[in-house]
Amino acid sequence: MLRFSVLGSGSAGNSAVICHGETRVLIDAGLSAKQLTLRLEAIGIDPESINAVVLTHEHGDHCGGLDVFCRKRPLPVYGTRDTCTVVGEGLTRSRVPWKKFEAGAAFEIGSLHFESFSVPHDAVDPVGYVIRDTDRSCAVGILSDVGQATTLIRDRLQAVDTLFVEANYDETMLVNDTRRPWATKQRISSRHGHLSNDQTAELILSIASERLHRVVLGHLSRDCNAPDVAIETIYRELAKAGWPDVSVECACQKKPLPLREAARPQAVAPSPPLAESVVREDSARPYNAKARPSKGSHSASVADPTVQQAEWAF
Numbered sequence: 001m002l003r004f005s006v007l008g009s010g011s012a013g014n015s016a017v018i019c020h021g022e023t024r025v026l027i028d029a030g031l032s033a034k035q036l037t038l039r040l041e042a043i044g045i046d047p048e049s050i051n052a053v054v055l056t057h058e059h060g061d062h063c064g065g066l067d068v069f070c071r072k073r074p075l076p077v078y079g080t081r082d083t084c085t086v087v088g089e090g091l092t093r094s095r096v097p098w099k100k101f102e103a104g105a106a107f108e109i110g111s112l113h114f115e116s117f118s119v120p121h122d123a124v125d126p127v128g129y130v131i132r133d134t135d136r137s138c139a140v141g142i143l144s145d146v147g148q149a150t151t152l153i154r155d156r157l158q159a160v161d162t163l164f165v166e167a168n169y170d171e172t173m174l175v176n177d178t179r180r181p182w183a184t185k186q187r188i189s190s191r192h193g194h195l196s197n198d199q200t201a202e203l204i205l206s207i208a209s210e211r212l213h214r215v216v217l218g219h220l221s222r223d224c225n226a227p228d229v230a231i232e233t234i235y236r237e238l239a240k241a242g243w244p245d246v247s248v249e250c251a252c253q254k255k256p257l258p259l260r261e262a263a264r265p266q267a268v269a270p271s272p273p274l275a276e277s278v279v280r281e282d283s284a285r286p287y288n289a290k291a292r293p294s295k296g297s298h299s300a301s302v303a304d305p306t307v308q309q310a311e312w313a314f
């Protein structure tokens with residue numbers, strides 16, 4: 001049973017966790033070590049049971065908590081050669097046993113199989129992943145921080161059961177934003193920046209299949225996007241294309257999503273009940289035609305005034 005949760009996502013920090021049997025792997029560690037610990041515990045995962053960290057790229061919102069989190073846990077950290085070099089230069093507290101690979105390589109961590117692929121983004125050697133269980137019966141796609149959906153990306157993400165993908169900005173909201181200088185807007189929307197809701201919708205339609213069970217949207221801009229806007233955009237296009245049963249939800253900046261099975265429930269045994277502290281009324285409610293959330297139910301979780309990091313940080 002492959003299970004997946006996003007611990008937090010947005011320009012103030014990104015991290016997710018994927019589990020299969022006794023194998024538990026963090027994907028990025030951009031939240032503080034304290035938040036990583038608290039949020040893992042909140043979804044029922046002992047932080048000491050994490051086996052490894054896998055990085056998408058070196059930006060601070062994906063690696064900022066790595067140094068402190070690994071200080072007491074000498075976890076192996078997987079990343080492309082250049083990503084590991086750059087991240088390693090910034091670590092002062094931990095001695096990380098790096099596991100470097102070339103973009104495009106595949107590797108195993110416990111009972112999880114990782115396939116990496118290059119993505120266009122303003123970083124030294126960024127990658128996305130498809131992660132499978134040992135019998136290859138289930139797959140989770142990870143695509144964070146990407147300027148455009150390339151043919152390679154579409155090819156690699158075919159037939160995933162769960163897709164985590166960024167939906168960074170609404171094009172109209174970005175154009176109308178008065179806080180960002182023109183150059184920053186250009187960088188965000190460039191081929192090495194981030195995906196808009198429309199671009200994300202187009203990508204999802206190109207990889208949708210009977211297997212696609214859940215789409216988790218991440219890295220939403222606090223000022224230039226809103227969960228309701230992103231979800232409506234993606235869901236509308238999925239429904240139009242004949243995929244109304246795909247669940248669409250937004251990851252939050254301030255709290256984790258419940259740890260959920262990646263495949264459709266009928267395909268695998270049901271997961272154990274979540275801890276009470278995890279399932280909050282306004283968190284992580286999947287969106288589909290049968291259970292549409294009320295307007296604004298997602299907005300409160302991301303529009304948090306305590307998030308101090310620059311919204312347009314990469």
Ligand SMILES: [Zn+2]
Pocket residue numbers: 010011014059061062145219313314
């Ligand atoms: Zn990022």
Ligand SMILES: [Zn+2]
Pocket residue numbers: 057059121123145314
């Ligand atoms: Zn980035």
